[in-house]
């Protein structure tokens with residue numbers, strides 16, 4: 001066993017697949033990257049990226065698992081293996097796309113699908129069995145990172161800040177990396193800062209509420225507001241927007257903090273939609289105001305918890321929300337810093353989280369502690385991850 005791992009770790013350049021399936025439940029993101037070195041010497045050569053979309057019925061099944069009223073233990077048990085197989089397929093698909101033989105892959109690193117997250121109780125569940133990924137692909141497979149941080153008192157999230165620190169620190173600029181997936185999260189990197197200076201937390205909803213309202217408005221025909229077009233056809237109701245901010249209890253919590261579908265539920269979105277209707281707003285005004293809510297939460301959280309102690313020169317946005325023109329426009333309006341897509345740094349925004357998990361897996365294999373206690377609240381640095389060896 002030690003030999004198998006040693007052989008991989010000793011390679012100067014490793015070929016890795018990163019797998020990520022996030023809170024927006026759009027599908028399984030898979031990237032292939034070459035990774036040179038480890039720790040602060042990590043270098044990435046991006047090769048390819050695909051999303052293996054969830055079917056409508058898969059999405060519905062996973063959504064049910066995320067809700068305590070509809071989840072059942074047999075479904076959790078079954079879907080753990082089912083999704084493991086599908087994640088294995090995503091790995092095969094990205095290899096095919098990149099013209100790479102799966103046998104040449106040194107390791108796969110998978111985040112899994114979060115179905116429940118209880119940060120204050122230090123409990124979280126990501127499904128997508130690593131053993132199934134290993135059996136479908138025949139690859140050494142790493143994953144299930146969050147529990148190790150939680151075992152040391154952490155929130156198990158956010159984890160990408162460690163990778164942000166490794167890959168995006170700047171000597172000259174104070175940077176914020178903002179990811180807009182289902183949930184929004186920021187990493188604050190001080191110019192010329194050390195790992196101890198990294199500050200990060202989830203800001204609140206990114207697309208999770210917008211997606212739900214897009215579904216309601218279009219009777220399920222659209223699962224998201226493509227490019228923010230519907231939102232741009234309405235007007236923001238400023239008074240309601242202010243009410244949304246003051247009524248959201250997550251926004252008042254002090255970091256370290258993380259959130260998810262347990263708080264920003266389908267019911268949360270439906271309630272907002274109904275409230276908008278009672279106020280006499282059109283569907284476009286409602287989605288416009290809810291889109292503004294996402295941008296406003298980020299402004300609110302920066303002002304409340306970041307700007308007093310950190311100089312922010314630049315904000316780099318990644319994740320699906322970077323394609324929402326209305327969010328991007330409002331962020332530039334609301335925040336006094338240069339807001340750009342992370343693509344400006346020659347990085348593929350949609351692939352960022354899957355790349356991050358490939359790098360977290362590389363750190364695990366090297367035996368490097370890969371959490372950031374200032375981000376997760378853990379009481380120490382921890383080597384996060386678990387391993388399944390291929391039976392070949």
Ligand SMILES: Nc1ncnc2c1ncn2[C@@H]1O[C@H](COP(=O)(O)OP(=O)(O)OP(=O)(O)O)[C@@H](O)[C@H]1O
Pocket residue numbers: 020021022023024025026179180181182183184207211223224225226227228318319320321323324325353
């Ligand atoms: N062209 C687009 N226009 C507007 N929104 C988009 C577009 N493409 C993707 N999105 C949004 O991005 C979401 C997916 O983003 P992403 O894949 O980054 O999230 P995730 O990784 O599932 O979530 P998280 O990072 O919270 O775990 C979709 O649900 C959709 O709302």
Ligand SMILES: CC(=O)N[C@H]1[C@@H]2OC[C@@H](O2)[C@@H](O)[C@@H]1O[C@H](C)C(=O)O
Pocket residue numbers: 022023114117124156157158159160161181182183184185202258259260353
């Ligand atoms: C428990 C969980 O899956 N959290 C996700 C989610 O999606 C965004 C935000 O909430 C972040 O906390 C985290 O994911 C990213 C990848 C992270 O750990 O950095």
